[in-house]
Amino acid sequence: MNKRERVLRTLEIKEPDRVPIMEMDIEVPLMEAIIGKKYPVTTSLQTQVIADRELEKKRNDFRIECYKKLDFDVIAADLSAPEYWKPKIDSNGKLIDLWGRVLILDKQTKAWIPYGTLFNNPEDFDNFDFPDPNASGWTFSPEYSREVAGEEYALSTFIRDPFAQAWEMLTPINFVKYLYQNPQFIEKVLDKITNFNIEIIKRIAETRTDFIISGGDWCEKQGPMVPTKIFDKMVFPNLKKQVDTAHRYGLKFIKHTDGNINPLLEGVSNIADGLHSLDPSAGVDIGEVKEKYGDELVLIGNVAVDNLAKNTQGEIAEETKEVIKKTSPGGGHILSSSNSWASGSRLENCMVMVEIGRKFGVYPINI
């Protein structure tokens, strides 16, 4: 069974030969340490910031080399900037992205992070030149990744969830203000991003991607960021439209979120194919989720990111075994951290997670 077959079987919630291993992202300092090279570009997990196709190839090459060295089962791609886009950096070093967000560069991780917005009122959004999903170039990263990585690997492509995208485009405080004072405006923004995603999903399906990860957070430590009734009214219907499109085009759809997703599990399990991260630091018990929703949801997780930063290798080994023991039997589990390998993580701990995953993730699980 090759890596892609292993992952595809897992996505069908069946047991493969062993538990697949992946990370949605590895921050630059760790990737540099893993492959012993300097990262060639600045990037962003949240958005597209590279217009030059040669640099975009280098960005993808770097990640593929790193993921191959780790012997991961999934190569993680994302969307590239469309060919028409050129980056604009202002005199203060801030970059305006395709989504009207103002980004600043985190020098440590070499990543652009959302900081501000062009949208100070709803009219700014109405007048904004919204990205065109039919422009060429958006799917350069998954196309190139498939070509370079070959058919042996599973391929995931990362898109941004409309709720999280709107939350960041408008800034959290403005998003909340409009949510309560002008909810029609928020609905309009969510619809527009959802329609963009629907078109993009169709394009991603042409790249031989195996599954989509819809990134961006819905929840914080305490629970969902907005009341569950707002999820029922504004978020889940849009999620369903995207998932239905993915399914029509033969793609699985995994929703990522940090935070305590417990109050939303029922709703998500009725729509999406799986969940990524299952944040233990926010009280999500992956074993309980497996027990209740393991027949409906693929679970990707959940060695705690905080523990990768501070615990001993022995503790990480025990935690990884526990995650496998609770989640892997019956299939439908991909081992990963509870978000990504962040730059504060100890590399030796990350490597223990992988090593234990290989050793104890062989089916039938016997821990």
Add this chain to the structure above:
Amino acid sequence: MADLKELIIDLGDVDEVKRIVKDEIGSGKEPTKIIDQVTEALTEVGKRYDRGEYFLSELMMAGIIASEVSKILEPLLAESKKKATSKGKVIIGTVKGDIHDIGKNIVIMMLQATGYDVIDLGIDVPVEKFTETVRKEKAKVLGMSALLTSTMYEMGKVIEGLKKEGLRSDVKVILGGRPITKDFADEIGADGYAKDSVRAIKVVDCLIG
């Protein structure tokens, strides 16, 4: 007439809240009494958030409404030279190497709405900037935020910087941010720690009171 405190708790219409505040001012109510009502409302909203009855957006919306009230009151306080009625000055910033500011900005909004003067140093703030501002502004409280486990240790460097500059006893230091725990705050010698914006106000109130 609707009660201001209840309106904030119920996330009432902002225009109605503003109208009530203006009416109360017009009828001679002291701005500080209005701030007290706002503080009581935010405390109740915080309790509901703690109990899982309110979501983050509701906590934030109460802060947004309170902030609108604060904007109306601020010039009145300045005009009547009652700026001294400010509960105190708080310096706040995200530590060096960390550029996350959502939590910090919510705390600032809450502190301002409950009568504090806040100096926002922004993000990626080096040790020297914290110590210089403490010296210059003579603030009662210094708040530091970090989202990343890789940057939280900068907080200890700031506290060491304050000691080196002979400023440590002049200012109370509180910490916040996703990876921060009480144990960590104790370990690096901070005076307080808050796991969310409502607790941040309580901790600042206690430290200053």
